[in-house]
Amino acid sequence: MPELPExxxxxxxxxxxxxxxxxxxxxxxxxxxxRRHVGGPAHFxxxxxxxxxxxxxxxxxxxxxxxxxxxxxxxxxxMSGQLLVQQPQVPDETHLRVRFRxxxxxxxxxxxxxxxxxxxxxxxxxxxxxxxxAHIAADPLDPDFDDDAFAAALRRRRTGVKRALLDQTLISGxxxxxxxxxxxxxxxxxxxxxxTLTRAQALALLGHIRDVMTxxxxxxxxxxxxxxxxxxxxxxxxxxxxxxxxQEGKPCVRCGAPIRRDPxxxxxxxxxxxxxxxxxRGRW
DNA sequence: CCTCATTCCTGCGGGC
DNA sequence: TGCCCGCAGGAATGAG
Numbered sequence: 001m002p003e004l005p006e007x008x009x010x011x012x013x014x015x016x017x018x019x020x021x022x023x024x025x026x027x028x029x030x031x032x033x034x035r036r037h038v039g040g041p042a043h044f045x046x047x048x049x050x051x052x053x054x055x056x057x058x059x060x061x062x063x064x065x066x067x068x069x070x071x072x073x074x075x076x077x078x079m080s081g082q083l084l085v086q087q088p089q090v091p092d093e094t095h096l097r098v099r100f101r102x103x104x105x106x107x108x109x110x111x112x113x114x115x116x117x118x119x120x121x122x123x124x125x126x127x128x129x130x131x132x133x134a135h136i137a138a139d140p141l142d143p144d145f146d147d148d149a150f151a152a153a154l155r156r157r158r159t160g161v162k163r164a165l166l167d168q169t170l171i172s173g174x175x176x177x178x179x180x181x182x183x184x185x186x187x188x189x190x191x192x193x194x195x196t197l198t199r200a201q202a203l204a205l206l207g208h209i210r211d212v213m214t215x216x217x218x219x220x221x222x223x224x225x226x227x228x229x230x231x232x233x234x235x236x237x238x239x240x241x242x243x244x245x246x247q248e249g250k251p252c253v254r255c256g257a258p259i260r261r262d263p264x265x266x267x268x269x270x271x272x273x274x275x276x277x278x279x280x281r282g283r284w
Numbered sequence: 285c286c287t288c289a290t291t292c293c294t295g296c297g298g299g300c
Numbered sequence: 301t302g303c304c305c306g307c308a309g310g311a312a313t314g315a316g
Contacts, residue, residue: 003310032293036312061310079309080294095294115293117310159287167287168311176309266289267309 002077002228004139004173005216006236007061010083013231014056014065017085018109022052024101033097033111036074036132037121047071047122048100059129060139060172070125074132078117084110085231139173140210151202154194161197161205162190162269174209177222177245180270182208184244187254187275190264196279215241244270 002010026048028034028041037044051067058064063083065073075083084093085107092099093112098120100109111120123130138145150171157164164170165179174182183190185208188201197205216222220236229235239246243253247270248261257274 076310078293078311113293114295115308117293157286163288166310265309267307 002061002081002221003175003178003213004058004060004141005178005213005238006221006223006228007058007063007077007173008141008217009221009230009236010077011056011058011063013085014053014063014083014109017107017231018053018065018100018102019056020052020054021106022103023048023050024103024105025049025099026101027099028097029099030097030113030116032116033113033119034121036119044120044122048073050103058139059133059142060136060168061175062130062133062136062172064130064133066125071122072125072130073120073122074130075111075120076118078113078115078119080114080116081118082110082112082229082233083231084112084229084233086110136168137170137172140171140206141173141213147203147206150206151199154202154205155197155199157194159194160191161188161194163265164194165205165209166265171206171209173213176267176269177242178209178212178216180245181212181243184270184272184276185212187272189271189276189278190262190269192279244272246270 026045028045031041034041034044051069053065054068055066061076063075067073088108093110095112095114096110097113098111102108123132153170154164162179162183165174182205186205188205216238219238219241220230221228222238223229223235244259247259249258252259252272252275255272255274257272259270260273262269
């Protein structure tokens with residue numbers, strides 16, 4: 001996280017507050033924040049100064065802002081990235097990494113990122129999708145998402161179902177929180193081998209991913225602390241509606257069994273041990 | 285091509 | 301009180 005719903009909340013904020021405005025001075029305060037920009041920080045800033053942002057797009061967890069120059073400003077929030085619209089007189093945030101002033105001298109855009117897993121880059125327009133996103137699959141809220149192709153590709157995998165969901169080349173926008181929530185809703189254990197899923201189960205899982213993301217979007221996203229906020233610094237409240245993620249020890253709202261936490265891929269997976277029993281060889 | 289472990293980063297909280 | 305360690309985890313990268 002932030003995952004698709006949180007990134008979409010940010011995209012909507014950018015659409016409302018920065019699209020149509022000409023950029024002024026751009027200042028890179030942290031090199032790592034623009035490490036994906038091949039030409040370096042000065043080049044990054046030069047390509048942006050004076051250009052007007054014409055739109056705000058998203059695929060999965062990636063955001064991009066097309067410019068009137070034909071280039072696009074591409075961004076990923078990583079673990080802790082924020083894009084904030086702030087009045088210029090507001091003191092700099094501790095982890096301010098890039099500042100975007102505007103020629104209209106109104107509010108500025110700030111990229112703030114505590115852990116610097118996120119980053120920004122400028123690249124030339126690729127007629128629709130930025131080249132750097134060529135390997136990122138469509139996300140489940142994309143009207144062009146191909147449900148049948150997803151179900152078939154998921155069942156062709158030879159791995160656990162949650163590993164597959166976190167693979168952004170198969171389906172994008174799903175992270176640890178929404179993977180656990182969708183699997184709880186089905187319900188299905190995260191280690192279920194993908195090749196044992198029926199087509200109907202694969203499609204049902206996709207439906208739950210869509211449902212939980214849509215619900216979260218309606219709540220303004222999921223926030224566990226002040227890190228996950230919209231462009232105005234406000235938190236969503238979907239954390240109150242989580243049924244599995246972060247609920248270790250609390251009773252499953254469906255059956256009452258205490259939710260368990262398992263180590264998984266250097267992070268955690270949360271399941272109901274009763275509703276989502278671990279698959280065993282020859283028996284699921 | 286496919287799968288999977290490793291690595292990057294900072295703040296917080298628990299344990300001693 | 302202070303220090304150390306684990307944990308939070310998206311995605312590029314390279315090994316096998």
